[in-house]
Amino acid sequence: MNALRVRAVNQKQLCISGIDPLMAVCLQELPQILELRDRVRARLFPSPTTDDAIANREWQESITPELRHLFVSAGEAVARDLTRLKPTPRNANCSSITFPAAHRSAWMSALNQARLILSELFGVDEIDMNVPYHSLGEAKGVAVIKIDLFGTLLHRLVQRELNSRPRNGRKRPKHKRQKRS
Amino acid sequence: MAQPGVIHIDETETKDALDTPWNVIVFNDPINLMSYVTLVFQRVFGYPRDKAERLMLEVHNRGRSLVWSGGHERAEHYVHQLHSYQLLSHMEKSS
Numbered sequence: 001m002n003a004l005r006v007r008a009v010n011q012k013q014l015c016i017s018g019i020d021p022l023m024a025v026c027l028q029e030l031p032q033i034l035e036l037r038d039r040v041r042a043r044l045f046p047s048p049t050t051d052d053a054i055a056n057r058e059w060q061e062s063i064t065p066e067l068r069h070l071f072v073s074a075g076e077a078v079a080r081d082l083t084r085l086k087p088t089p090r091n092a093n094c095s096s097i098t099f100p101a102a103h104r105s106a107w108m109s110a111l112n113q114a115r116l117i118l119s120e121l122f123g124v125d126e127i128d129m130n131v132p133y134h135s136l137g138e139a140k141g142v143a144v145i146k147i148d149l150f151g152t153l154l155h156r157l158v159q160r161e162l163n164s165r166p167r168n169g170r171k172r173p174k175h176k177r178q179k180r181s
Numbered sequence: 182m183a184q185p186g187v188i189h190i191d192e193t194e195t196k197d198a199l200d201t202p203w204n205v206i207v208f209n210d211p212i213n214l215m216s217y218v219t220l221v222f223q224r225v226f227g228y229p230r231d232k233a234e235r236l237m238l239e240v241h242n243r244g245r246s247l248v249w250s251g252g253h254e255r256a257e258h259y260v261h262q263l264h265s266y267q268l269l270s271h272m273e274k275s276s
Contacts, residue, residue, distance in 0.1 A: 046264065048272055049271055070265055109266075112213070168231075
């Protein structure tokens, strides 16, 4: 997993390389996991308030369908990108995938959705995330392995963006061209 | 009991009450990555990295954090944004 890397191929494309066979299998399963999103609606589509029933109902009627559409679109973009997953020429044990840089947010959304869906379906809590996989039983253990793997890739994508942002949150000042005297 | 000649007016929502700020609260979630939550705070609110990390740690350590306070419409917009990143959040009237 140490070989896993996200890099820019050019301004329009990103490449995830160093994908080991286990990660590749889990990524291929990603679209099927995302199809289970409606089984965890309470987590993916929470209410905006704790005590305003009218506002919560209006939210469920107007905002939730919009969010669902957003989540579905992100999953579809990633599913299309995943068809380009291929073995690395010089290392058959590793795969790589190149996709449009504009899909980066879709990848983050899809990976995070999958982690949340798995955690809800298998009742994964904070303790489960910090104990050995084998102590959780087969089904939950495998779910936590997938949550961790998707988390590793998500973290790489996030770090790449965090590191590209200035720490103070302001835009970098444009360098003025100095006039030559 | 009401006295004759005295008119009682029920308390109504005053301008002050309407102007009461709304708080946007984010709750801890054992699954969302700390780095991801930091990035979301930067993307949604435009916070600098240090502030985003401080708020993320508050969510992580205290279970919740007040991440923004202000008008109703903006609060609703921010909760919408936070939900689009799958962060557990809601809005509540400031007490």
